[in-house]
Amino acid sequence: MLSPAFVSSTNLINIVRQMSIVGLIALGVTGIIVSAGIDLSSGSVVGLTAVVAASLAQMPDYSAAFYSRLHLPFIAPILGACVVGALVGLINGSLVAKARIPPFIADLGHLYCDSRVANLYTGGRPISIDG
DSSP states (O other): OOSTTTSSHHHHHHHHHHHHHHHHHHHHHHHHHHTTOOOSOHHHHHHHHHHHHHHHTOOTTOOSSGGGGSOOOTHHHHHHHHHHHHHHHHHHHHHHHTSOOOHHHHHHHHHHHHHHHHHHHHTTOOOOOOO
């Protein structure tokens, strides 16, 4: 920490950028932990919503998948990620509240399923946003 390279503004900005995602997830999970619950699937839900948002943010000339040819406005990836996140939360909440499945088991199932759905959605290929 005493190195001038560590305390540089560029490095501090990089640290904040890299930790912002973990911080946002931690804010969401804090409410659940305070209420004596646990959420195992938060990372896989973030992964699923991220691949949906990234795929909707593709430029129209990117030809790796069908969803990249849509040429959507700027807000579409954000709304798409919010809809997917809300849908996953609704399914998970319904499993706990209506089907009486213990939250630990429902989250464990979503941990597996959400990451597999993200993998199926992308076809196992990485999604990058150019430009």
